[in-house]
Amino acid sequence: MNGRAKANLFSGLKYVFLALYALLTFFPLWWTFSNSFRTNSQIFTQTRLLPETFAYLNNYASIMRQNIPRAMWNSFSITALSLLLLIACSIPAAYFMSQYRFKLSNLVFGLFSAGVIVPRLSILIATFSNFQKMGFLQKQYPITLCYAAFELPISMFLLVGFMQSIPASVLESGKIDGCNSFSLLARIVLPMSRNGVVTVLILAFVSVWNEFAYASILIPNIKFKTMTIVLANAKNEYITDYGMMAAGVIVAVLPMIAVYSFLQEKIVSGMVAGAVKG
Amino acid sequence: MGTFKPKPQHALYLLPALALYLVFFIGPFAQTMGFSLTKWDGINESAFIGFSNYLEMFKEPVFQQSLVRVLKWALIQAASQIGIALFVANLLRANVRGAVFFRSVFFIPVVISSAAICLMFVVMYDNDIGLVNTALRLLGLGRFTHIWLGEQSTAFYAAIVVPIWQGLGMYIVILVSGLQGLPEEVYESSMLDGANAWQRFWRITLPMLWPIVQVCIILTVSGAFKNFDYIYILTAGGPGxxxxxxxxxxxDKAFVGLRFGYGSAVAVVIFALGMLFTMGFKLLTTREE
Structure with missing residues (x-):
């Protein structure tokens, strides 16, 4: 075999591997998608990667009659509120840490950084007992306080980094133009750290929307259950109704896939930054 | 950190975040440490019992097995995720047509919730209709079919395949960007020296990529230590x-057995395990350099 043929073979093999791996990644999702348009007896009699017809929507209709729409709303409102809280707390705090120095600066920053190494799961029991004492367990939104607090360490780390990289000369000229500390934040620092804020929002969105352990413990009220909990329970509830299970999965992942297809670049780079720096 | 001296009113910038963080993160962490030294059912008065929970725990077979299992998981997860991701990242590195497409497909599972992924795999592993058994039967390997999540011998491995499969995209992307940062000239000169692809990988790529591989090792291992969702949803610890x-x-101990003190001691072990590993690993690997 000459060099050219060898190179061709090699690059051919490369595509075969890549395509195979892509298939391996996409297959389970596609199969689930296909099953969501099939009746249970169809699923039982034959394995197919394309449904007999896409017009069979009974699975979707029946999960929509169940608790899915409410769970969707719960997930949505809890996520939105958590992000709002996180942003409202972390932006001013990061601004403060990046601009000012005081006696306990290092201690406070160290405290925030330390949060990165504490697994959230390890404080689940204590959090539950606090929620019990505070009477939070029957309410829907106290969990957002936890979610915001959990995202604070990585958010502070990223935002402080972003804000520190703003050249001092820019801030100086802002001050000469008569900006006080707050308008400096609103007019100069915030617009210039927009990318950092977007990264923080993306990281928090993915993590809060997908969160399972805390949602399963801190929200016992069936009315307030989020999508991830309803899905996990579906495993036992729809035990043999595979079409409905598939439809549930598809409805649950659709919002995330939609967001991902629009913001792909930002999500990938944001999550990688979050993982590596955390 | 900044340079300006704050005025008292500027503390308002910091206070909401700090309060939230102290009440809902640092506080519960300190409480967990405290609870772990008590006997407490979560309702009645707790009693201080020193290190009894820890002593009991380390003698408890189920705890010992769980600890060994989580170490096994970490090892398998790190080796397989980093191994496969390195392989795929190497394929994606040199101007592959469609690299962007492949990358975005590979990353999809990373953004999906563990609950949805688990439900998908419950069906994949199903005895009658699951793709895994169906594929085995099609290939004439019917005798290798299992009730994957229901048999003691297979359940654990079947379960940890799921997070390994799901997380791969993240490590592929991390490693691809690491590979793209390596200087091209080194490769060119090594090709002139007649090094083959295998030698290039072991002698050049891996040593230069080592700092990033290190990060991946820490992420995969500590990820396995604290992971709850997959096992809980797929098998809930069973069978047996x-x-x-x-x-x-x-x-299980805290919320089913209502032993909050004992459960907290396990929580402390989860925290300590991750911290010891990360610190130990960093210490060992930086000394070599």
């Missing part, structure tokens, strides 16, 4: 206690 890991064991 054959798939319990520290996280599900903790949950």
């Amino acid at each position: 206690s054959s798939t319990h890991v520290l996280a599900t064991y903790m949950y």
